[in-house]
């Protein structure tokens with residue numbers, strides 16, 4: 355049995371392209387060791403000779419232990435991953451980090467705001483909330499252009515059970531919405547039957563911060579706004595130091611923080 | 626806990642060295658600073674009366690600058706846990722012992738650190754004089770060894786030594802030594818003597834004030850930026866600091882596959898937090914200098930570790946080529962209006 359830092363083997367069982375330089379991967383256990391995870395958690399993938407990097411669960415492990423990730427080609431490790439094919443074995447460690455606060459979301463009007471590649475960390479929680487039956491949930495997905503959008507299949511499945519607004523900086527045809535996600539919150543509130551009681555967001559930090567401030571101004575308490583942060587998560591167990599955020603470690607205390615927690619962490623330092 | 630009388634430190638040291646490999650601060654040829662070396666007969670040991678801290682703290686014994694984490698042999702990943710032989714560190718000062726306790730907690734679940742640490746017994750020495758640049762009393766890390774921080778503690782009393790056992794493993798090592806039990810007064814005397822030694826340290830009000838300002842976020846961002854410009858990103862402070870623990874890792878090819886090695890990293894490097902996407906939350910040097918000092922002096926870490934991340938050893942002041950070691954930084958911080 356391998357410990358803390360040593361990956362175990364998993365198999366790539368399915369791959370397809372999904373958006374700009376992004377690919378959809380399904381992984382399955384090799385030795386029958388299944389694990390469970392919660393929406394918002396992450397794991398690491400290792401490719402011998404190319405190191406290791408962190409990815410979010412797009413879908414949580416199913417009964418056979420299969421789970422998915424949407425991976426964009428950005429660096430050395432992801433380039434190596436894009437060279438891998440169906441059936442290839444690579445390294446895995448996880449799950450790591452905290453998760454979206456499900457207990458606090460069920461039964462509430464929940465607005466999910468995603469930007470670009472920030473949608474995958476919200477996918478598992480969207481799956482869960484949209485099938486709950488008792489939780490009015492809506493998604494506003496903002497991208498620079500339609501080509502930047504990811505998770506085509508997932509979005510079409512969600513469309514059946516929840517309102518989704520997709521907006522672009524540069525739309526490719528007239529019928530599409532333009533502007534930032536915040537330009538469309540009223541329209542979404544109308545669909546949800548009232549203004550949101552909880553916000554979940556992931557995307558560029560400027561977008562998330564703007565969203566948080568917008569809802570604070572509209573009297574939503576800071577502890578009802580949750581953001582998923584991106585940091586360089588390296589070891590996943592709070593040791594290597596790279597993902598610090600004030601006194602907290604994003605890989606163990608995050609990646610999900612309430613706006614209230616973030617304000618406190620940001621106030622710890624000045625530069 | 627038991628206490629014995631010891632005629633000389635050498636008596637204990639040589640007895641221990643006969644049982645296990647023993648490391649102690651010594652002057653290597655042509656070096657004016659002692660370093661941790663295996664006991665040998667041709668290198669002079671450090672004069673015990675003058676606390677001369679070894680240039681490097683003891684952390685390298687447990688968290689070496691480089692180590693292999695696992696191997697990929699072409700088929701599977703194999704954890705490569707170290708199998709260290711039992712060893713003794715002799716003559717560890719209180720500041721460094723506090724740092725070891727800090728890292729023991731930080732690396733609690735790290736099997737590599739723990740394997741090395743469990744194979745090691747610590748013999749501490751109380752400092753009877755301030756060392757140059759040290760300020761251990763200000764951060765509750767010395768000058769005398771704190772309870773439970775070492776297996777054995779040596780304390781000089783006139784022409785003899787008090788030997789205090791703090792663990793059963795430490796006590797077991799004494800077997801075969803013919804030692805007289807120490808009288809109760811010796812122990813009481815040691816306790817009452819510490820404030821007198823602490824009083825001999827130079828004033829550290831700049832450290833106290835600096836700690837306060839850091840915790841009240843009262844250090845102007847511009848001062849951090851100025852100090853950032855003076856940081857050469859040499860990583861001297863993070864390498865020498867006994868509590869610094871950041872690391873990075875990479876894969877290296879070996880005969881039949883790859884090995885993953887981890888090595889010390891530094892939060893003062895500009896790419897420390899840079900993500901694959903290019904986004905860097907601490908791109909400004911001032912942010913990184915602030916980070917380092919926040920990590921050493923924020924009250925937030927007391928909640929977790931029961932102490933600050935700084936143990937007052939003063940090594941960063943000696944090593945920093947950019948005048949942003951602990952005394953310089955804290956003086957500048959405490960001088961801002």
Ligand code: SF4
Pocket residue numbers: 676677678718719720721752754755756757759760761762766767768769936937938939
């Ligand atoms: S800092 Fe204190 S404990 Fe450390 S060597 Fe100096 S006097 Fe001794």
Ligand code: SF4
Pocket residue numbers: 862865866867868921934935936937938939940941942951
């Ligand atoms: S911050 Fe400086 S003085 Fe404090 S423990 Fe680290 S090296 Fe020693």
